[in-house]
Amino acid sequence: MATVVLDKIDKIYPNGVQAIHGLDLEIADNEFLVLVGPSGCGKSTALRMIAGLEEISGGTLTIGDTVVNDVAPKDRDIAMVFQNYALYPHMTVGENIGFSLKLAKVSKSEMTERIRHAAEILELEEYLDRKPGQLSGGQRQRVAMGRAIVRQPSAFLMDEPLSNLDAKLRVQMRAEIARLQRDLAVTTVYVTHDQVEAMTMGDRVAVLKDGYLQQVDSPQNLYDHPANIFVAAFIGSPSMxxxxxxxxxxxxxxxxxxxxxxxxxxxxxxxxxxxxxxxxxxxxxxxxxxxxxxxxxxxxxxxxxxxxxxxxxxxxxxxxxxxxxxxxxxxxxxxxxxxxxxxxxxxxxxxxxxxxxxxxxxxxxxxxxxxxxxxxxxxxxxxxxxxxx
Ligand SMILES: Nc1ncnc2c1ncn2[C@@H]1O[C@H](COP(=O)(O)OP(=O)(O)OP(=O)(O)O)[C@@H](O)[C@H]1O
Ligand SMILES: [Mg+2]
Incomplete structure (x- = not known):
C-alpha cells in the first residue's frame, strides 16, 4: 500500500526526444488512476519510469516514503502487467503465477498458498495445471494478473493490459480488473488510449498530450468541465x-x-x-x-x-x-x-x-x-x- 508522487518529472531519451515535460501527479493510497492520451503522448514512458524500467531525466519520484529515482525496479515493490502477457509457454498456469515467488525464494508452502489464493480470486483454480496455449485470451490475461497479485506489491502498474482482447471480452475484463483493484485495495496506475476504458475504470483520469499533463480529475468532472479544447474533444464518444x-x-x-x-x-x-x-x-x-x-x-x-x-x-x-x-x-x-x-x-x-x-x-x-x-x-x-x- 503506497502513495505514488511524481514531482516535475521529465524524460529526455538519449536521441534528444523529450517524451515527458514536468509531470506532476499525486496518486493516493489505494487509488485507481488512469493515464490516457493519444498514441505517442508519453503514457508508457511515464509508467516505465514509475516501474524503474526507464531512467528519470529530471524531477523526483516517490513511492510510499521513499524517493526511488535511483532504486532498482525489483526493489520498488511494484508489479507490472503488460499488453502482451509474456507468459512462459512451457510452464503451467500455476508455475507462471508463482514464478516471481520462486525467484524470490519464498518457501514452498507459502508459495502454494499464495498461488491458490490468487487463482481463487481470479477463478483460475481449475486451470492451474494447463499450459497458457490451452487457455482463452481472457484466461491468459487473468494469469498475467495472477502473476502481479501473488507478489502482493504496494502498487500495480498496467500498460494497456486489455488491448489484445476482442471487444466483448475487453468490456468484461475491464469490469473484473476494476472490481479486483477495489477488493485488493492496491494503488494502481493504468495506461490506456481508450477513453471509454479510462472513464469506466478510473477513480481519477489523467489526460496527457505530447508529454504534457492536460487535466487530472474524476471521469465526470473531465466530461462536464474539460479544462481545454483537447480534453473536450478527447473525452466523450462520439466527440464533442x-x-x-x-x-x-x-x-x-x-x-x-x-x-x-x-x-x-x-x-x-x-x-x-x-x-x-x-x-x-x-x-x-x-x-x-x-x-x-x-x-x-x-x-x-x-x-x-x-x-x-x-x-x-x-x-x-x-x-x-x-x-x-x-x-x-x-x-x-x-x-x-x-x-x-x-x-x-x-x-x-x-x-x-x-x-x-x-x-x-x-x-x-x-x-x-x-x-x-x-x-x-x-x-x-x-x-x-x-x-x-
Ligand atoms: N527508446 C526511445 N527512444 C527515443 N524516443 C522514444 C523511445 N521510446 C519512446 N519514444 C518516444 O517518446 C514518445 C512517447 O512514447 P510512449 O511509448 O511513451 O507513448 P505512448 O503514449 O505509450 O503511446 P502508445 O499509445 O502508442 O503506446 C514518442 O514520441 C516515442 O516515439
Ligand atoms: Mg504505450
Missing part, C-alpha cells in the same frame, strides 16, 4: 462538435452565437457568473456541442425556436438504443489537437456534426430536419489558446 464561431453583443436576454450561417440564441443565464464569457461577447470564440445535447426538434415541440438549426441528414447510424445522426454545417471546425476528433463525413462541404438522437426519431437519410440544441450546455473555449472559459 467544436467550431470556430462568434459571440454577439450581450443584452438582458442573452447573446447570439453565430456558427457559419447559423444563429443560436444563448440565454442570459449562460453568462451569469461567467465573467470570462461575458468578456468575449462581440468577438471570436470556439463553441463545443456534445452529440447528446442535440435532439430531433420534432420530439421537442416546446424547444425555443431560436435554439434550433436546420440541416440535411448525411449519415445515420442506428444503434438500437440511440441513433447517431450526422449533418454538414457550414461553420469551420476548431483545431483541437486530437488526431481522432474530427472525422469527416458526408459530401466534404463544411464541417461534420454528429448528434445523438432518441430512437423514436423518425429521421431518414437525406431528410432536411430541425435540430434542437441545448444552448445552456454549450462549451466555450478561447479561440487561440483553447482554454475553457
Amino acid at each position: 462538435n467544436i467550431y470556430e464561431s462568434r459571440l454577439g453583443a450581450l443584452d438582458d436576454n442573452g447573446a447570439t452565437l453565430t456558427l457559419g450561417s447559423m444563429d443560436l440564441h444563448l440565454p442570459r443565464s449562460v453568462f451569469d457568473e461567467n465573467t470570462e464569457l461575458q468578456a468575449r461577447c462581440g468577438g471570436p470564440i470556439s463553441a463545443g456541442i456534445r452529440p447528446e445535447d442535440m435532439e430531433d426538434a420534432s420530439l421537442k415541440p416546446d424547444h425555443p425556436a431560436n435554439q434550433r438549426f436546420t440541416s440535411e441528414v448525411v449519415l445515420l447510424e442506428s444503434l438500437g438504443s440511440e441513433i447517431m445522426v450526422h449533418f454538414n454545417i457550414d461553420a469551420k471546425a476548431a483545431a483541437t489537437g486530437d488526431p481522432d476528433a474530427v472525422e469527416e463525413v458526408g459530401t466534404g462541404e463544411g464541417s461534420s456534426c454528429v448528434a445523438r438522437f432518441n430512437p423514436r426519431s423518425g429521421v431518414r437519410l437525406g431528410d432536411t430536419i430541425e435540430v434542437a440544441v441545448d444552448a445552456a450546455r454549450i462549451h466555450f473555449f478561447d479561440h487561440s489558446t483553447g482554454a475553457a472559459l
Whole structure:
C-alpha cells in the first residue's frame, strides 16, 4: 500500500526526444488512476519510469516514503502487467503465477498458498495445471494478473493490459480488473488510449498530450468541465462538435452565437457568473456541442425556436438504443489537437456534426430536419489558446 508522487518529472531519451515535460501527479493510497492520451503522448514512458524500467531525466519520484529515482525496479515493490502477457509457454498456469515467488525464494508452502489464493480470486483454480496455449485470451490475461497479485506489491502498474482482447471480452475484463483493484485495495496506475476504458475504470483520469499533463480529475468532472479544447474533444464518444464561431453583443436576454450561417440564441443565464464569457461577447470564440445535447426538434415541440438549426441528414447510424445522426454545417471546425476528433463525413462541404438522437426519431437519410440544441450546455473555449472559459 503506497502513495505514488511524481514531482516535475521529465524524460529526455538519449536521441534528444523529450517524451515527458514536468509531470506532476499525486496518486493516493489505494487509488485507481488512469493515464490516457493519444498514441505517442508519453503514457508508457511515464509508467516505465514509475516501474524503474526507464531512467528519470529530471524531477523526483516517490513511492510510499521513499524517493526511488535511483532504486532498482525489483526493489520498488511494484508489479507490472503488460499488453502482451509474456507468459512462459512451457510452464503451467500455476508455475507462471508463482514464478516471481520462486525467484524470490519464498518457501514452498507459502508459495502454494499464495498461488491458490490468487487463482481463487481470479477463478483460475481449475486451470492451474494447463499450459497458457490451452487457455482463452481472457484466461491468459487473468494469469498475467495472477502473476502481479501473488507478489502482493504496494502498487500495480498496467500498460494497456486489455488491448489484445476482442471487444466483448475487453468490456468484461475491464469490469473484473476494476472490481479486483477495489477488493485488493492496491494503488494502481493504468495506461490506456481508450477513453471509454479510462472513464469506466478510473477513480481519477489523467489526460496527457505530447508529454504534457492536460487535466487530472474524476471521469465526470473531465466530461462536464474539460479544462481545454483537447480534453473536450478527447473525452466523450462520439466527440464533442467544436467550431470556430462568434459571440454577439450581450443584452438582458442573452447573446447570439453565430456558427457559419447559423444563429443560436444563448440565454442570459449562460453568462451569469461567467465573467470570462461575458468578456468575449462581440468577438471570436470556439463553441463545443456534445452529440447528446442535440435532439430531433420534432420530439421537442416546446424547444425555443431560436435554439434550433436546420440541416440535411448525411449519415445515420442506428444503434438500437440511440441513433447517431450526422449533418454538414457550414461553420469551420476548431483545431483541437486530437488526431481522432474530427472525422469527416458526408459530401466534404463544411464541417461534420454528429448528434445523438432518441430512437423514436423518425429521421431518414437525406431528410432536411430541425435540430434542437441545448444552448445552456454549450462549451466555450478561447479561440487561440483553447482554454475553457
Ligand atoms: N527508446 C526511445 N527512444 C527515443 N524516443 C522514444 C523511445 N521510446 C519512446 N519514444 C518516444 O517518446 C514518445 C512517447 O512514447 P510512449 O511509448 O511513451 O507513448 P505512448 O503514449 O505509450 O503511446 P502508445 O499509445 O502508442 O503506446 C514518442 O514520441 C516515442 O516515439
Ligand atoms: Mg504505450
